Amino acid sequence: MTDTPIGTNSGGKPARAPTNTPASGGGSNLQASAAAAGAPTYAHWNEGGLERRALWHPESGRQPPKRIVVIDDTCTADAAFRLASQGSSMLWRGDFHNARQLLNAVARRIDQHRRKHLARHGKDKAAPATPQEAFNQHRLAQSQRANLLNAILIELDEGFGIGLHRAPDVRQACQAALGLVGEPLLLPLRALQGMVGSFEWRNKGVAVPALPERIHVHYGVFSPLRGEYIDLVARAPLPATGVAVDIGTGSGVLAAVLAARGIAKVVATDMDERALACARENIARLGLESRIDIVRADLFPPGRYGLIVCNPPWLPARPTSSLEHAIYDPDSAMLKGYLNGLAAHLADQGEGWLIMSDLAEHLGLRPAGFLEEAIHNAGLRVLGQLAARPRHAKAFDASDPLHEARSAEITSLWRLGIL
Known part of the structure; x- marks a missing residue:
């Protein structure tokens, strides 16, 4: 998949303040998640001669900052850019709106610095020799x-309140994203904006033509903003079966589309607790609880089925945060797991539907012919293939560093059967 999971900064514009009533439920419980992986992680800093600490938000995959400098409205964008470039983090103690302006100003300085660097050194540096090199450079620049x-x-208090002048009420958005915390917490302002933007998207929902209601996507769950893969599932010829499986269901959108097409029973699996909660909520909203079972499973549920659908992450690269697991599949592990386990879970005359983009091939991340060879090696054959061109904006943006690959991308639904 190449959409952005809800919660990343590009998933939506920074949101307006939610309503004032704290949410009940939702989220993953940050303390419980941290405890499951070991001891909770804290950030430490000195402020006014006192040693302070707060729970560190690990979503970005970053370790707590080694050096935190307390700043306020007197800090200029140039000074903030210089501190960030030197590896320091900055805890904001001024007006909240000014913090947002500072963040935007630092972003402009980052972009200006990069343009100046390219102008100064670009003529001495060869252009990327391959699409893969261009991709790696693009990801590195994004990460930096x-x-x-x-x-x-x-800093947020134990109830997600922000003790700054003109700070919005973000309690609902943070609780929806993180669950209960119970103690002070440090967040990058950019991550906080992502949570608020995610909460707005969750409330608004995403329209899916094949369904009577919008799909509402939780923070950290893959959003069906790109519709072409859903259209493929909505129009592919159905095999004669009353039971289907949707592997890696995410928001539950494909399971709902299968049920809407007349499949009597759908088993939707996922390993991510956020995805499972999101799918259950969407299925309930659509009134499909009696026909769709949401199950925690690593790929396949037990048994054999007449139709097994999988839309794995499309790019075989390493995710740099938990929010990127819906986009990047290291060493194509989920893709290979689906293909290699499919024959053992298909009923007689059953079909597997694999939804896959060829963007990885255009970027040089996967060799041409890899997918066909993997299908054959798994004891499978291709029964048919439906294809669609992407309709998202980046496919038509000539200024995008990956435009050549994106403009050539095709998304396919591979209908697979047992050899």
Whole structure:
């Protein structure tokens, strides 16, 4: 998949303040998640001669900052950019709106610095020799930019309140994203904006033509903003079966589309607790609880089925945060797991539907012919293939560093059967 999971900074514009009533439920419980992986992680800093600490938000995959400098409205964008470039994080103690302006100003300085660097050294540096090199350079630049922007921090109290002048009420958005915390927390301002934007998207929902209601996507769950893969599932010829499986269901959108097409029973699996909660909520909203079972499973549920659908992450690269697991599949592990386990879970005359983009091939991340060879090696054959061109904006943006690959991308639904 190449959409952005809800919660990343590009998943939506920074949101307006939610309503004032704290939410009940939702989220993953940050303390419980941290405890499951070991001891909770804390950030430490000195403020006014006192040693302070707060729970550190690990969503970005970054370790707590080694050096935190307390700043306020007197800090200029140039000074903030310099501190971030030197590896310092900055805890904001001024007006909240000014923090947002500072973040935007630092972003402009990052981009200006990069343009100046390219102008100064670009003529001496060869252009990327391959699409893969262009992709790696693009990801590196994105990562470096994110690290600098994530250096501006906001402290929230145990109830997600922000004790700053003109601070919005973000309690609902943070609780929906993180669950209960119970103690003070440090967040990059950029991550906080992502949570608020995610909460707005969750409330608004995403329209899916094949369904009578919108799909509402939780923070950290893959959002069906790109519709072409859903259209493929909505129009592919159905095999003669009353039971289907949707592997890696995420928001539950494909399971709902299968039920809407007349499949009597759908088993939707996922390993991510956020995805499972999101899918259950969407299925309930659509009134499909009696026909769709949401199950925690690593790929396949037990048994054999007449139709097994899988839309794995499309790019075989390493995710740099938990929010990127819906986009990047290291070493194509989920893709290979689906293909290699499919024959053992298909009923007689059953079909597997694999939804896959060829963007990885255009970027040089996967060799041409890899997918066909993997299908054959798994004891499978291709029964048919439906294809669609992407309709998202980046496919038509000539200024995008990956435009050549994106403009050539095709998304396919591979109908697979047992050899």
